[in-house]
Amino acid sequence: MAEVIIRKLTKTFGDNTVVKSVSLKVEDGEFLVLLGPSGCGKSTILRLIAGLEDVTSGEILINGEIVNFVNPVDRNAAFVFQNYALYPHMTVRKNIAFPLETAKLPKEEVLKTVNEAGRILELEQLMDRLPSQLSGGQRQRVALARAIVRKPVVFLMDEPLSNLDAQLRQQTRIELMELHQRLGITTIYVTHDQIEAMTMGKRIVILKDGELQQIDTPTRTYEKPANTFVARFMGAPPMNLIKGEISLVSGQLEFKGDGFTSSLDYLKMGLTPELILSHKNETVSLGVRPEHIEISSDVLAGELSGVVKFLEPTGADLFVNVAIGEETAVVRCQPKAKIQIGTKVSLKFSSENVQLFGADSWNINTTC
């Protein structure tokens, strides 16, 4: 087990900088998820930690030791590839034994370790099969078995579930978490699936265009997003963002949007008068999650209101799309709520569930 520290890590390919001065610390035994859209540099960070790519600048430390110029094998990190990367001409047994045979361990020890890994990952019946004779989930388990036999100090997983179907993905996700609980090995897991990140990660690192956006617990990234990108990326449907201006009126925060004004309790939002005044004359965005909005057919003048555009029933919920001027807000309602398309509705929310983002897109509340 190990602690992994990244300091101002930068990686360029030609003129293209794919990782821009990223710094983070992964605690010993932690399950950290790198999350972001395609091309945000998350896989590159993983490959840099593994030693599959050379660092342009910055430092990578594993257990306190700078490993920038250390061979991949000597970093003692196991890498689980998106497409499994099993050796197609070798049986499951041979695949799992490959790193041990490469390390020239005695045959008895290799056999014992391979059998143990096979038992942990329930591969005993498949040991003499070739990868082409296995299902996606089984291949993934073999890839994991090959990774754990080396007794690595850190697990690096590059979208290991993305090739599986939805049902198998959920099942394997649970298996992976169980494996992590059992082995307690520091794990850095890359995904573009926010559900995977939310359910698996102890902390989530959100990246965009090679830049770090937020490092926090899944709940905090969802509830207190650092900027509008995180607010829109986390959650489906994403956080609603309504543009307007803020001011302090009679000890209350007043948000003035297109045809409406909302009074908010800034203390409940974790803001100070100074913070509010520093963003006084700029266009800010009010962020609120679909489940934190109450919809009502009683509309009062000056209230946030709009017209129901369309309905999205998902079974468990009913998502109501409300047009507010040129913007659209999504509201989560009970599946049996009686709402008609075309009706005018008012939208209400409480101060503690509201986030405010400045013109630079970052959360006004600097503690986020």
Add this chain to the structure above:
Amino acid sequence: MSLKHPIGIDLEDLARQDALTRRAKSALSYFVLGLFVLISVGPILYVISPAFRESKSLFSYPPQWLPNSFYLGNFKFLLTETNYIRWGINTLIFATSVTLISLVIDTLAGYAFARMNFPGKKLLFGCILATLMVPIAALLAPTYLLVRNLDRWTFGLIGLDTFGGLIIPMTVSPLGVFMMRQFIETLPKGLYEAARIDGASEWRIFTKIVLPLMKPAVVVLGIFVFMQQWANFLWPLVITTKDETRVLTVGIATLQGQFVTNWGVIAAATLMTIAPIIMVFLFFQRWFVQASVAGALKQ
């Protein structure tokens, strides 16, 4: 009952016309294919008949296409009165050695160009490919001089009328390096990276991962080189002057006299010479198919 389309088209008639067009197209393609078969197999068939006939009957009039009797005298003459067996052994040594050495060089060089990073890689690969443009005839004289001069530096191992001189210059093939590099590039990069993370050295990755996966390509290149060298005429003709190192192609050419040529014997020699490579090709035919679809089937 005739099927009528609502707007009056006879559907049966349309179907008949369609079948006729299909048949005509099929006949045309068979004709073109047949023509190609005739061009490629014709010369082989042409030597079969004279090989089993006495020389004097070759020029009889009217021309005789098929032998009256199964005459084996040409083969007997070839095996007892000429050095055919010696030439055959020499050819086997020559073609096999060139094949094995080229495979080692081509696979290693192909791997280096496909997977390793070193300064000047692109330039070097460009230079290797550029040599493909130089005609073999243009290389004959300098290579001959090089081999002749190497004699004293290699204690007679590589020189005129030596196996070393015959084999070594033929082992370097830019086409082979190119083929192997292209094939290795099609292998998933993840396998190579996984092996690196598993602690494998370049040599172990090459021998345990890359080489087993490129077996079809290696076999195809091997057959290709073997067949090419088995039929190689120009270089052996230049470098060998004695029967001790002479190969079949050059040996058969020496059977042609200045004034009299026993065409029956030459036909028999030709037949015996091409028979092994046809068998080799037929035996390994499935590998050719495997290599050509290898890229399509990989996960």
